[in-house]
Amino acid sequence: MATTVDLVPRTVYRTSLLNRELVLWRADDGFVNVWENRCLHRGVRLSIGSNDGAELICRYHGWRYSNRSGGCTYVPAHPADSPARTIQNTTYPAVEHLGLIWTTGNPIDEMPPFAVPELEAMAGEILGLRNLPVAAPWQVVIAALAEHRFCPPGALDVDPAEAEMSANTDGLAVTLTSSVGDHRSSAVFVVQPLEPGRSVVRPVLGERPPDPIGVLRHHATALARFAKATEAREWATPTEQPVALENPVVLPSTSTATRRSALTEVTVAAKRLVANHIIALELSPVDGVALPTWQPGDHLDLHLPNGLIRQYSITNRPGWSDRYRIGVKREAASRGGSAFLHDSIAVGDVLTVSEPRSGFPLRRNVPQTLFIAGGIGITPLLSMAHALSSMRLAFTFHYFTADPADIAFVDDLDYFGDVVKQHLGLSPHETVAALREVLDRPEAGGQIYACGPPPMLDAIRSIAADAGWPDDAVRFEYFENTTQIDASSSFTVELARSATTLTVSAGQTILQVLREHDIPIVSSCEQGACGTCVATVIDGEPHHQDVYLSAEERAAGKLILTCVSRTLADRLVLDL
Amino acid sequence: MITLYDFVLSANCYKVRLFCGLLDVDYETVAIDFHPGREHKGEAFRTINPLGHIPVLDDDGYLIRDAHAILIYLAVAYDPQRTWYPMNDAKRLGQVAQWMAFADGTANTASAARLHVNLGYDFDVGKVRAGAHELFAVLDEHLWFRERDDGAGGWLAEGDSPTIADVALFPDVALAEEGGVSLLDYPAVVRWADRVRQIPGFVVMPGVFHFGRS
Numbered sequence: 001m002a003t004t005v006d007l008v009p010r011t012v013y014r015t016s017l018l019n020r021e022l023v024l025w026r027a028d029d030g031f032v033n034v035w036e037n038r039c040l041h042r043g044v045r046l047s048i049g050s051n052d053g054a055e056l057i058c059r060y061h062g063w064r065y066s067n068r069s070g071g072c073t074y075v076p077a078h079p080a081d082s083p084a085r086t087i088q089n090t091t092y093p094a095v096e097h098l099g100l101i102w103t104t105g106n107p108i109d110e111m112p113p114f115a116v117p118e119l120e121a122m123a124g125e126i127l128g129l130r131n132l133p134v135a136a137p138w139q140v141v142i143a144a145l146a147e148h149r150f151c152p153p154g155a156l157d158v159d160p161a162e163a164e165m166s167a168n169t170d171g172l173a174v175t176l177t178s179s180v181g182d183h184r185s186s187a188v189f190v191v192q193p194l195e196p197g198r199s200v201v202r203p204v205l206g207e208r209p210p211d212p213i214g215v216l217r218h219h220a221t222a223l224a225r226f227a228k229a230t231e232a233r234e235w236a237t238p239t240e241q242p243v244a245l246e247n248p249v250v251l252p253s254t255s256t257a258t259r260r261s262a263l264t265e266v267t268v269a270a271k272r273l274v275a276n277h278i279i280a281l282e283l284s285p286v287d288g289v290a291l292p293t294w295q296p297g298d299h300l301d302l303h304l305p306n307g308l309i310r311q312y313s314i315t316n317r318p319g320w321s322d323r324y325r326i327g328v329k330r331e332a333a334s335r336g337g338s339a340f341l342h343d344s345i346a347v348g349d350v351l352t353v354s355e356p357r358s359g360f361p362l363r364r365n366v367p368q369t370l371f372i373a374g375g376i377g378i379t380p381l382l383s384m385a386h387a388l389s390s391m392r393l394a395f396t397f398h399y400f401t402a403d404p405a406d407i408a409f410v411d412d413l414d415y416f417g418d419v420v421k422q423h424l425g426l427s428p429h430e431t432v433a434a435l436r437e438v439l440d441r442p443e444a445g446g447q448i449y450a451c452g453p454p455p456m457l458d459a460i461r462s463i464a465a466d467a468g469w470p471d472d473a474v475r476f477e478y479f480e481n482t483t484q485i486d487a488s489s490s491f492t493v494e495l496a497r498s499a500t501t502l503t504v505s506a507g508q509t510i511l512q513v514l515r516e517h518d519i520p521i522v523s524s525c526e527q528g529a530c531g532t533c534v535a536t537v538i539d540g541e542p543h544h545q546d547v548y549l550s551a552e553e554r555a556a557g558k559l560i561l562t563c564v565s566r567t568l569a570d571r572l573v574l575d576l
Numbered sequence: 577m578i579t580l581y582d583f584v585l586s587a588n589c590y591k592v593r594l595f596c597g598l599l600d601v602d603y604e605t606v607a608i609d610f611h612p613g614r615e616h617k618g619e620a621f622r623t624i625n626p627l628g629h630i631p632v633l634d635d636d637g638y639l640i641r642d643a644h645a646i647l648i649y650l651a652v653a654y655d656p657q658r659t660w661y662p663m664n665d666a667k668r669l670g671q672v673a674q675w676m677a678f679a680d681g682t683a684n685t686a687s688a689a690r691l692h693v694n695l696g697y698d699f700d701v702g703k704v705r706a707g708a709h710e711l712f713a714v715l716d717e718h719l720w721f722r723e724r725d726d727g728a729g730g731w732l733a734e735g736d737s738p739t740i741a742d743v744a745l746f747p748d749v750a751l752a753e754e755g756g757v758s759l760l761d762y763p764a765v766v767r768w769a770d771r772v773r774q775i776p777g778f779v780v781m782p783g784v785f786h787f788g789r790s
Contacts, residue, residue: 002763005723006763006767008767008770010787010788011767011770013763013766014760014766015760016760048785050785050786050787050788050789051788052788059785130717130720131763133760133761194760200761212724213721213724216721216724217721220717220720220721224717
């Protein structure tokens with residue numbers, strides 16, 4: 001589809017293959033993305049967009065698509081929302097080999113093993129020659145190439161008509177050998193079928209002459225002559241399919257290179273200690289190149305071999321679609337989750353994870369963001385700060401830890417630079433004083449994202465309110481809900497859409513009763529912290545016992561977390 | 577003060593605006609209603625340019641017309657380092673003139689196709705597009721070899737810095753696809769255009785985008 005030099009860092013390349021227009025771009029991690037050249041939004045060519053090294057950004061309305069997965073990560077018109085995971089471009093596999101970029105032409109997971117024997121034989125010393133488009137069908141070009149003539153590097157001044165040529169055609173590649181006296185030289189001419197009646201010849205010379213410019217000019221001139229002559233020929237329109245697609249892998253049109261199932265198997269690719277009692281785990285797909293698209297602030301359910309399910313925030317940087325990085329703190333009172341990951345999980349182990357879940361979406365159109373992390377609460381804020389950093393939106397990152405040894409993800413903090421403000425070893429009283437200082441002056445249009453121990457978040461909530469921050473500008477993620485849940489009430493729940501009325505007895509949760517009656521609802525933490533099981537209240541007064549909803553949302557009474565909250569009246573009507 | 581008689585969609589006027597941006601030279605514009613008003617062909621404008629063409633530049637009363645002439649004037653007047661117009665290097669200066677003449681060719685082909693598509697000008701669009709492709713094929717080969725010239729920046733003329741030839745040619749290339757002249761076959765031309773977009777001071781016009789900025 002291209003030569004490796006066509007894919008300049010931070011640029012976008014366009015080509016066609018078998019009448020399908022493709023966009024190619026190399027991410028900063030070296031990965032070559034090959035996608036359909038069309039924004040899923042309005043169909044504009046993505047090749048006029050920009051490559052920021054991790055994401056391709058559509059020129060028209062700024063939709064961002066991630067490296068590797070092709071998943072949409074941001075829609076500027078909806079700055080506070082996470083795009084649906086189904087918004088994912090069609091991706092094609094690619095390999096770089098012998099100075100060229102190759103694909104199968106089918107959207108499948110991985111490139112099948114392939115070889116161009118004539119080129120493999122040359123692998124030691126090769127020289128990429130100038131490529132040339134030819135306005136002729138690939139079959140005509142292949143046939144004509146058998147009669148193409150050039151001279152070996154040692155005999156460039158000889159008339160090519162005098163060279164002794166031999167040709168060997170294999171699929172879409174023609175190997176030509178030219179001999180003049182003692183001089184001999186071979187080159188493979190690979191043909192890319194662009195569109196009906198249009199092809200590109202991509203020649204590779206099987207040696208590396210000391211003064212390549214003269215050889216490159218010789219071949220460029222010879223190939224230009226070849227193109228003119230071939231275009232002038234008369235041909236019947238061929239109907240035969242390219243040899244490379246004799247047995248195409250045909251997938252349903254909705255399929256893409258990444259999985260969409262709810263659970264994904266991942267391998268532990270790296271495990272390292274990033275602070276006292278905190279490990280970072282990198283989870284890579286068991287097969288394929290990309291994982292389901294994640295958004296800043298998302299978390300995963302980790303299904304552990306011991307049967308436990310635990311939630312961990314994704315701490316990725318933009319463009320990391322080949323792995324999820326999570327941070328795990330060993331909890332002193334671990335019930336078998338964090339201790340298991342610390343002690344029993346090793347590199348190479350296979351785990352099952354959910355698709356990334358959102359409970360803490362990042363608003364990405366705000367000029368100034370304040371992050372406040374306490375201890376392991378840094379994890380969801382890391383991916384958020386990286387997202388803002390790549391969009392060049394300003395932020396300050398306050399990080400409260402008890403001890404220097406507790407400071408985790410130092411590389412990321414160094415990357416953010418002097419916007420990181422460390423607060424070390426403060427007592428609860430000093431922490432409150434420091435938070436007062438940080439939150440002292442609400443910035444017009446500013447926003448706060450905070451995650452940490454519940455007492456700290458409670459303090460932030462009240463200090464921010466006192467300082468005059470608008471309620472909707474302050475967003476929290478509680479890792480746990482330490483509220484004492486009162487489950488003593490009993491009441492009926494009317495499900496308006498399902499036309500069903502259910503009874504919730506004392507000791508049961510709404511969520512449990514919904515599950516028992518096969519009413520589909522997703523949940524995650526089931527302790528009123530993550531917000532996954534939220535439902536809309538049509539009538540009735542909720543008794544909130546979660547730590548997820550904001551004060552305004554609680555007061556409005558239009559939302560309820562079905563895992564912990566209930567009603568003190570005898571009836572609730574939900575939009576389920 | 578510099579005043580430019582300007583039409584925002586004109587590739588030729590954009591050459592001047594682009595170069596003023598690259599030189600960091602301030603200027604004012606007088607908008608000429610090129611389309612649909614044809615103000616440049618009117619009696620009033622003929623007193624400024626009897627040929628009835630834009631752009632025209634007025635630098636404190638010094639009137640100069642023709643985009644390429646204006647580029648030469650600005651380079652000599654406002655670039656004391658002489659990097660944009662290498663007056664002391666005969667070979668490079670010759671190359672600059674050569675590629676500016678080449679840009680006259682793209683104006684008559686690629687740019688004409690764009691005028692036909694966008695503003696309904698009566699050109700044989702098949703012919704001008706074919707002419708543009710002939711020129712772009714030559715340009716692509718030239719730039720492909722320029723990229724392989726050690727120590728050079730891959731500009732039209734030799735040497736490691738761009739010249740007014742790059743400025744003169746860029747607009748017709750960047751706007752070619754508006755006229756239905758696809759750059760699909762000219763990857764070296766596209767890479768060169770991406771290099772021009774990265775020169776400090778680069779400015780855009782409708783249909784021409786910044787490099788790496790959304």
